[in-house]
Amino acid sequence: MSDRVFLQLENLTRLFAGTPAVRDLSVAIAEHEIVTLLGPSGCGKTTTLRMIAGFEQPDSGRVVLEGRDVTRLAPQKRGFGMVFQHYALFPHLSVGANVAFGLEASGFGKAEIAAKVERALERVRLPGTEQRSIGSLSGGQQQRVALARALAPEPRVLLLDEPLSNLDAALREQTRRELRSLVKEIGITTVYVTHDQEEAFDLSDRIAVMQAGRLNQLGPAEALYHRPATEFVATFLGRAGAVDARAQTPIDGESLRCRLPGDVVWSALSPASGASIEPGDGTRLRVRPEALRFAPPGSEGALSAKVADRRFAGSVYIYTVMVEGGELEVQAGADAARLGDAVGVAPRAAPDGIFAFPLRQPADA
């Protein structure tokens, strides 16, 4: 991955009937990079992708490719490949004709097209399927043909709109791996849209988390998980219980001390967004289950709690505990506590996995 900016989204805003679907979104994507737009339905991620593709015109802002403004360029002139959610394969054309479609439009000769189609189909592990009809393919095969079709004309950017959402769980994971290695092998700059965090973690170099049309945070998966910029990011990526607290004193630029009910003091990471929490401010702590442990009630730093739920989660158990001013989750072993037990919960290695957020998010404007 080079650091040179290849595709830049500058202050993109798109209004639908007066309400912004995307607000002031800026993302700089490097060459060969895979960036995922991640967020719940209606967060504006697909609209953003469609603005990159040219199907939507931003009300303000620009799409810049290699320093050239392509905002007003027609989709067919951008040279971007796209895989659609429902694949949008041409049902009246054979597999081969589908893959050849983009090559014909760019004026290659017959023999050259045939060779490129063959190679594109080999690349997605569907060699020799040129004559097959689209209807005779399984969902996974259709997805791969759609990918082959998008890649065959050697586009400069690959756009993927939830391409795995129509596959069943097992197939999705396998296809995800293949997709990543193929895209990495070709080295194509890719924008991927999904609402599935696991997909985003698995595929992306960087993830842009969107909520209500806004970019919440942009960064590698680990950074987003371990240092979420907003409460939304903390809860959307991974599990996080919540408890209300009051800010005491900053420890350093990174963390601060917070007082919890029962005069318990925990240290927590201060917001990565740069929002300031002043001493004495009310704050909400978001806590990862693996950042907590059970401790004897009343012991040092232990918050008194009552076990309300216990769930099996594969290798570990997740306990839901009620505390004053919130509800936390604790990851522990099978026999760590029983339902209804009065227990104490304490941080394992504060401030890791404990995030302080201002009680009120800065008002949307």
Add this chain to the structure above:
Amino acid sequence: MITTATRRRRLSPRARILTLAVFALLLWAVVYPNLVVLVESVGGDSGITLRHYAEFFATPAELRALWSSVWISAATVLLSALIGIPLAFLFARFEFPGRRVLGALAAMPVLLPPLVGVIAILFLYGESGIATRTLQSALGLESPPWRMQGASAILAVHAYSMYVYFYLFALAGLARLDPAVHEAAASLGAGRFRTLTRVTLPLLTPTLAGAALLTFMTSMASFSAPYVLGGGFRVMTTQIFSSKLQGATSMAMVETVMLASVSLLVLWPLSRWEGSREYVAPGKGTRAPRLPVKSRWAVIGVPLIAAAGVAVLVLPHLTLLLVSFVPDGSWTTQTLPPQYSLENYAQLFTEARTLRPIVNSLLAASAATFAAVALAIAVGQLVVRWRVRGARVLEGLLAVPWALPGTVLAIALATTHSVSQPWAGRFVLVGSAWILVLAYTLRVLPLTGRAITAGFRQTDPSLEEAAATLGAGAWRTLRRVTIPGLLPAIAAGASLAFVTGLGEFVASIVLYTHRTRPISIEILSQLRDFDLGAAAAYGVLLMVIVALAFTLGQRWIQGGREQPL
């Protein structure tokens, strides 16, 4: 994820010109002639006058004709519903031997163009019809047991030819219903009757309203049955025709305006009802299981009743076929025709005089089909894909001729295009074949337009977007992706247009000349000459072409779905 097709796109200058051209063309063809009629209906020697309207309302015969049109249409809706809906339930919900074949045969009346249906029924149940004479001789009566004339005859023909709307609509509606709603009703303890009245029928209401609307409008516009069977009983369409024939031009204009107004008056509330609620089953694709008929009585009874019902529906077709083999003048007072030969068919294709109408109809129907399909594709692109300003108006313009009876349309065209005022968009088309082509195009435009715009709506716009990301321009996308995807809709729209044009009678009778006469007019004149065999042979020919067009259209519709290259 919400597809974002609800927003308007910026149009290129070329697209704008196309939009304006389509708008202008539709306004000229669809709206303008009607305005001319409206203007002429208040035209007098000295400016605007309501004299003709006053005359209309002062003439009892006129008011009677208007009232007849309305009550006949209402009664037709009722009768058609009573036949069509139970039949649809029978074939959709029960499993019994012969269900498939009988179910398909139940739609047979569609194969008969309006005039052909009327003469087939005349041959069967008319005063000297086969069924009438059979009954008469069996009972030893002096005179025929009934006379196929007047309001009851018109109603019988209407019910016979229009119950199909209810049948097909209800069948389609039942197929679309999610079977889970019935299962849900049953799981909540509702019995069959309760499920029917509380769940099934309410869900079918919009569909049935659509059928009622179609039946009412078709009946208001009906000309063949009242013209041939009415006797002294006049409805508005025949009234207009006779005014025109007698040269009472102003009165014909007023009558035309009145018929159009009443039709629109009914159309408006009914179409709102139809559009108000649309229930679509989520795409699970499972069909409600048909109940096997179990009780011993029903095992024999249901197929028998179904078969008997279908026999009644198919008898006119068989009669037409039989009569088409009867040589000229050989069938007089016998119950069944005594002689049969292929003479009529041989004559049809060998004599220039009899071949001419066939050629005329084929040419005019083909031209109208082509024009309607092209126009519908243009409108579909503008309305569904580009979402141009005024899209709703544009789509409405396509549908306008549907609301106007064929007689109204024909009078409007004949009035508008009988003078040469090119600057006012009026050309002398009367007397040429072009006015028939124009009339046919307008008559088929609503159905063809609906089929094709629906096709546009059903095709996934992301196919076209995919083509764009692959570098295909507008023209290439249209040719390689849009039109191939639309083939089923085009096939449906075109076959409908073609069969309608081929058998067209209502507008033709106002607009034809001897040189341009279509098949339907020729059938009428053969009938007048008592050459029943020749008339029937034309009718059979139409029936066969209609059946062929539907079958081929159907093939093509299915072929378009999946076609490996």
